[in-house]
Amino acid sequence: MGQSFGRANCKDVDVASRVLLIEDDATIGEVLTSSLRSHAHQVFWERTGADGIARAAASAVDLVLLDLGLPDIDGVEVCRQLRRTQPGCVLVMLTARSAEMDVVVGLEAGADDYLVKPIRLAELHARIRAHLRRNEEGSIAPSVRAIGDLVVDVPRRRVTVAGRELRLRPKEFDLLARLAAEPEVAHSRETLMSEVWDEHWFGSTKTLDVHVAALRRKIGEVAAADHAHVPTILTVRGHGYRLQLVAPDAGGTPP
Ligand code: CA
DSSP states (O other), X not given: OOOOOOOTTOTTOSOOOEEEEEOOOHHHHHHHHHHHHHTTOEEEEESSHXXXXXXXXXXXXXXXXXXXOOSSSOHHHHHHHHHHHOTTSEEEEEESOOOHHXXXXXXXXXXXXXXXXXXXXXXXXXXXXXXXXXXXHOSSOOOEEEETTXXXXXXXXXXXXXXXXXXXXXXXXXXXXXXXXXXXXOEEHHHHIIIIIOTTOOSOTHHHHHHHHHHHHHHHHHHHHHTOOOXXXXXXXXXXEEEEXXXXXXXXXXX
16 A cells, blocks of 8 residues: 655645556656655555556545556556546546547546646646546535436536436536536636636647537437437537537437
């Protein structure tokens, strides 16, 4: 088990947590471990995908930093497995592959966020703080909102369609909760990225599109199976997205 470092009153630390680092590169692993510990996080460092998966199963972790280039199992597959077994933890990919397709594949496999190597420590800590603070406090005022047959229960972090619970990843939930807090309002991409992900977001907003696509698919599948009347996430061209309940016979296919 990892060691705990009780420096929670360190000035720039507001959330300390249990971080699982899965990284085979010794130099990067040592730098990240030491930096995370200096920010009061408890760190478990595993060097292979198999050991990382085993560690996640054995120890509750709040956040996983996952290198995509691992010696045994491809990081995307590790991501997929972790997401199945640890639906509630925040999963951040560390990748040398900045090609957009690779990032999208990782996000579709269940990652909440990604950082491209070489990793800047200030950015790493800013992202971790933003993720953990949101996980702890929730980014949206607690409420339960029903829009048609879709119910978004923010205090319990549950979403149901006609009574059937959807399995959403943390950021999918946050995004849907944000849209559902103000249905029929067009939210800009920048607003959604900054409110749901990070106030200092400066990366690709492809993350947003991938999460919207996943929400449309998950809500749509259950709604179709149960003939439920659910709102649609509509694309507002050149601006962003809005959640809108359309008449049951109007199709409701997103543009
Ligand atoms: Ca590697």
